[in-house]
Amino acid sequence: MKKTILITGSTDGIGLVTAKTLVGLGHSVLLHGRSSAKLEAAKQQLLAVSSEAQVETYVADLSRLDQVKALALAVRERHQQLDVLINNAGVYVVPETVSPDGLDIRFTVNTIAPYWLTQQLLPLLGASGRVVNLSSAAQAPITADEMTGPSNLDDGAVYAKSKLALTMWSRHLAASIGREGPAVIAVNPGSFLGSKMVKQAYGRVGGDLQKGADILVKAALSEEFSRASGQYFDNDAGRFANPHPDALDSAKNAEIAAAIEAILANR
Numbered sequence: 001m002k003k004t005i006l007i008t009g010s011t012d013g014i015g016l017v018t019a020k021t022l023v024g025l026g027h028s029v030l031l032h033g034r035s036s037a038k039l040e041a042a043k044q045q046l047l048a049v050s051s052e053a054q055v056e057t058y059v060a061d062l063s064r065l066d067q068v069k070a071l072a073l074a075v076r077e078r079h080q081q082l083d084v085l086i087n088n089a090g091v092y093v094v095p096e097t098v099s100p101d102g103l104d105i106r107f108t109v110n111t112i113a114p115y116w117l118t119q120q121l122l123p124l125l126g127a128s129g130r131v132v133n134l135s136s137a138a139q140a141p142i143t144a145d146e147m148t149g150p151s152n153l154d155d156g157a158v159y160a161k162s163k164l165a166l167t168m169w170s171r172h173l174a175a176s177i178g179r180e181g182p183a184v185i186a187v188n189p190g191s192f193l194g195s196k197m198v199k200q201a202y203g204r205v206g207g208d209l210q211k212g213a214d215i216l217v218k219a220a221l222s223e224e225f226s227r228a229s230g231q232y233f234d235n236d237a238g239r240f241a242n243p244h245p246d247a248l249d250s251a252k253n254a255e256i257a258a259a260i261e262a263i264l265a266n267r
């Protein structure tokens with residue numbers, strides 16, 4: 001059956017390859033990016049895969065919370081139902097770390113924006129829906145207060161903290177909504193896949209992006225993943241696995257989710 005799938009950060013890298021793969025399978029894709037020009041180029045690439053492709057484009061800079069809210073509203077205006085949300089947009093190296101909201105841009109894009117987008121789109125996703133969150137093998141302990149302002153730590157340290165925090169709220173949300181809402185799954189797509197992020201962060205070309213896209217397509221569509229809410233899939237190992245031990249601690253997960261809620265209060 002044809003699904004409607006929103007992929008954040010689908011103007012490049014794993015997200016773009018995932019979008020191409022999904023339209024090739026006949027699904028309807030909602031592309032998202034921060035650049036109108038890159039979005040239009042991505043749309044043309046999808047139409048080259050299939051001239052019948054159903055593609056919409058949404059512009060929003062996820063480092064700005066007002067634009068996260070506007071993105072959710074724009075999707076809600078055009079859709080009453082969404083089958084899958086893939087929270088793929090992410091950053092590692094950024095030219096500026098402080099956001100207009102006074103937060104750290106890396107935590108905002110990688111952890112807080114996907115949380116808020118998911119919360120605002122939950123009514124469209126329903127019990128048969130799915131939320132796929134792009135985690136990473138890089139996961140480092142984080143305390144709740146670390147997300148509330150700019151960090152002085154280096155890009156690699158903040159990236160690993162942001163990805164553990166994303167994995168932690170994924171497990172918390174899955175446990176909170178139970179069977180009433182979508183399956184929520186955190187996925188490490190595979191390490192050192194050849195995107196611009198990997199080139200900037202590690203100075204290496206990296207592996208085949210299709211490996212990451214294929215696991216996201218499986219996470220979005222397969223029966224196996226529909227029963228995996230709250231789990232973490234490690235595509236380096238090719239199986240469901242334990243994330244960092246902190247994400248197995250439901251009290252710590254709840255603290256991270258509460259800290260994000262506090263940041264978002266009254267916005």
Ligand SMILES: NC(=O)c1ccc[n+]([C@@H]2O[C@H](COP(=O)([O-])OP(=O)(O)OC[C@H]3O[C@@H](n4cnc5c(N)ncnc54)[C@H](OP(=O)(O)O)[C@@H]3O)[C@@H](O)[C@H]2O)c1
Binds near residue numbers: 008034136189
């Ligand atoms: N590649 C890997 O080996 C690897 C491993 C583990 C996890 N991941 C995760 O996989 C996801 C995709 O990464 P990738 O490797 O494919 O990197 P990428 O090629 O740099 O793609 C990142 C995407 O996110 C978008 N994005 C970045 N900042 C944004 C912002 N402020 N607002 C809106 N969109 C923004 C980018 O838009 P632009 O096109 O405008 O830059 C791009 O579309 C990330 O969450 C990453 O952490 C990747």
